[in-house]
Amino acid sequence: MKWSEFFTSSIGKKFVMSLTGLFLIAFLIVHASINACIFADLPVFDANDNGEIFNKAAHFMGATILIRILEYGLFLFFILHIYQGYLLTVQNKSKRSVGYAVNLGNRGSKWYSRSMALLGTLILLFLILHLGHFWVKARFLHNLAPVTYNGVEMHDMFAEMKMVFAQPWVVIVYVLGCISLAYHLAHGFQSAFRTLGVHNNRYNIILTSLGYGFAIIVPLVFALMPIAMYLGWVA
Amino acid sequence: MSSNNLNLTLKVWKQKNSQDKGQFETYQVKDISDEMSFLEMFDVLNEKLIAEGKEPVTFDHDCREGICGACSMYIDGKPHGPWLANTVCQLHMRAYKDGDTVTVEPWRANAFPVIKDLMVDRSAFDRIIQAGGYISVNTGNAQDANNIPIEKQLADDSFAAAACIGCGACVAACKNSSAMLFLSAKVSHLALLPQGAIERKTRVLNMIAQMDAEGFGACTNTGACEAVCPKEISLTNIARLNQEYLLAGLTAEK
């Protein structure tokens, strides 16, 4: 069997979705961990941090060559995941030209598992906005305010965040984006493992619980950021 | 206790042949006993239509005891109707109350073209089996049956997968019109047995290629198929199929 056949068969396409999805899940862990650094400013930790740990972490990500290379991979995987997702959706839809008058509804399946393309689109829209807010400025425009720690000058990403999240509509859009992500993950996490062939029930039970946990915790961490900034929990 | 007083409105898909566009027709049936099966209610309707000089409704059915897999009606949005782990022929009218309106459609999938009314062409399933859903053993070749001991759990799991009746409800329910539950049931049935292990690689690769060629969609693990399967074939089989495919695809020499 040719590799091209392998990856373009109905199961092969799902492998692509699954593998890229799992990479993106790994990325989310890193991203959420770094973002969580802003909470170092919470009074319980260090009220005088003022985003220092966060800014350093962000600088590290931007200045390390290996991570910059990984970033290209990340983009490639994002694009693959999005492209393949849409392709699958369109192709799957085309397999039933005449639809039903009465739909099956929720028997056996959850609405979000049937709405992965819709949820993915919402996440994509959010993503574009999000890249515009931070990544484009940091990487290309370099128009962020500088801050210096121990003689090293870097972007004051923390200050930028505070500015962006001062606008209520942005906060709402970010929270909605996180909710979409939560539902996308609620199905995607365990589905990715099923697609890779995990059929042992004991593992499946663990992976399913883990998936729901991940789908709640990670988007919650993300959502808390704009909320915390907007409500002034972190200075 | 039985009662004979169900009056129902039926909205039934009528389509003269595969070329016809088709449309819903509305029928009334009266004095239906709650002890009737759903198909017997259709018998009553058809007898009435013939007596009135109208065209009866065509539908597939045969054994009427839930094992042949011929019956295939999509009733009020559910393949095989409202009961779980059930075929249309086993659905009984006590599931309905007087005055109900019931909508009946054929299985919908491009791979299952409508032949007439509620009858569809499921020969794609036969062609998927032809692609590898068997063990290549000619008659007369067999060794003594007890020379192949098989762990009871494996034999039971294999049997549970082999219980598939090939009705196509999984395809009808799947939003992607995927035949993965059907296919995975056959792959699991054979892959779990030592006799079937020899051809496991070519089997899974060829069967999936045939499924794709027939125009079924890809699985997105929503679980609707498992929930409507009259024989409760487990979604686990699809995961097993994925594993079989992954291993076969990665280790194929050519």
Next chain:
Amino acid sequence: MLNSKIPSGPLAEKWTEFKGHCKLVNPANKRKLEIIVVGTGLAGASAASSLGELGYKVKAFCFQDSPRRAHSIAAQGGINAAKNYQNDGDSVFRLFYDTIKGGDYRAREANVHRLAEVSGNIIDQCVAAGVPFAREYGGLLSNRSFGGTQVQRTFYAAGQTGQQLLIGAYQSLERQVALGNVDMYARHEMLDIVIIDGKARGIIARNLVTGKLERHFGHAILLCTGGYGNVFYLSTNAMGSNVTAAWKAHLKGAYFGNPCFTQIHPTCIPVSGDHQSKLTLMSESLRNDGRIWVPKKQNDNRRPNEIPEEERDYYLERRYPAFGNLVPRDVASRAAKERCDAGYGVGSSKQAVYLDYADAIHRYGKGEVNKRNLHNVSEEEVVKLGKEVVKEKYGNLFDMYEKITGENPYEVPMRIYPAVHYTMGGLWVDYELMTTVVGLYCLGEANFSDHGANRLGASALMQGLADGYFVIPYTMGNYLADDIMTKAIPTDHPAFVEAEKAVADRINRLMNIKGKQTVESMHKRLGKIMWEKCGMARNEAGLKEAIVEIQALKKEFWRDIRIPGSIEEMNPELDKANRVADFIELGELMCLDALNRRESCGGHFREESQTEEGEAKRNDEEFSYVAAWQYAGEHQWQLHKEALNFEVAKPTQRSYK
């Protein structure tokens, strides 16, 4: 004169002898020989795949949308084989003997012995093909016991043995389709046999989707089209099961053997009303643990659980203490009918008896208590444990009962009543399974050969697969070896044209009756006549009346039926009309055969021939023969007798007391 072509020599060596000396066809010639197989159940699918493997060019036909739906799929209990894996004294001879005795000494010894000989190979073949039979923890095959035997020789796959075996044969068949050795024609119905120079050379089939007639040539033709129980309208057969192919062959010269031998299965879900379209079997295996009873008082309207133990009549245990609830099917059925006729029946129709699991649940519950070393267990707890065991053994059957009746059989005894299940009669065939038409073979339930007047449980699957896997591949060569020079006959041969025209004319005639009555209503009326007068008990007066009534029904049918739609389209009503027309003619022959056989044997019970206790009384002096009927024009048949010689299994009166 009938020639059964039984090989000479001792019974146990006849088949070996035959195989050693039968003619063979070399592989190059096999490729030139075409074989038509009609019907793709166990017999048809196994025959088509085996012949395809040998290299013949096979065309297989079935009326269903896929070979996987043939009614063999509905067999529940199991398949017998003389493997003696249980070390309980089984052997080829025992299986042979049990089958002959169970068939009340009306089967052909040589065929039955061959069946017993190949039974073991069937299990081997099925396991190799991936049939997931039930297994023990050690990984070896499990067995259970069935009615009419004293050993455990039944192999099974839960309550779905027929399904698993058919899927196995179907897979082999599809493999041959993929290899190009078999061409499969699904949704096709055979409507006539084409005979050229005295040999069967083709069929006329109707494509049920387009309605068009097709001609197909074959050097030989196999009918594997199952039984004709649907002549009774209500039976455990599938809605589509029919006699048409066999009947067309009969009209073209194939003799019909023992048409009146019908098996009425004792444990079916009773009829609930006039709307009923078919009956559902509850596996014979339920009689292993269930107890059958009726109230001791006539017309007792109390609920079963309100009737105290001492007011219950466990009539099978009372009448047959040795076998109890496990007497053969014909005996159990008649006993149930006797009680209901005498006014002891239960349920709203009074045409039912109870099959009670309360005792078994209690017994199994106690067993679990012991096994798990429990103490101070309440009665409720025992019952709960017992129900779990019963659920594991019979769960799917109990679920099926509940779906149909809406009653919970774990709480309330099941109501059961006998129903038509299997037909031992069928086309007469010789030892090589050839009918009286040269080149026309008949396999499985469609032939008459192996079960005599009563079939034992778990033997139908065995026969279907024996015929298809292990008999026909040998006997077919023996015939075709002389045919290797025969070229395929083009289907524009006058015999094909004529046969197709006859079929088309008949279809046109049916469509143009344009009367008032539906085919279904006529079929119901036929079934009622058959059930009442040619059912579980038959007598001379009733049978004579039935013949007159059926003849009248036939006239009415051809004068007054209404078939909607047109010919050249999918038209199930037309298909049904074609089949019912044949059932009506068959019904008459069945009554004629039952009238002729003035003895009781197996499932055939003539009220005039019974012992003082009401048991069936055979008459070996006069009726130790196979009645093979030759069609001789409308309402006319000529009887040919094939004498049955019992060299080994000497006939005795069956006793299960």
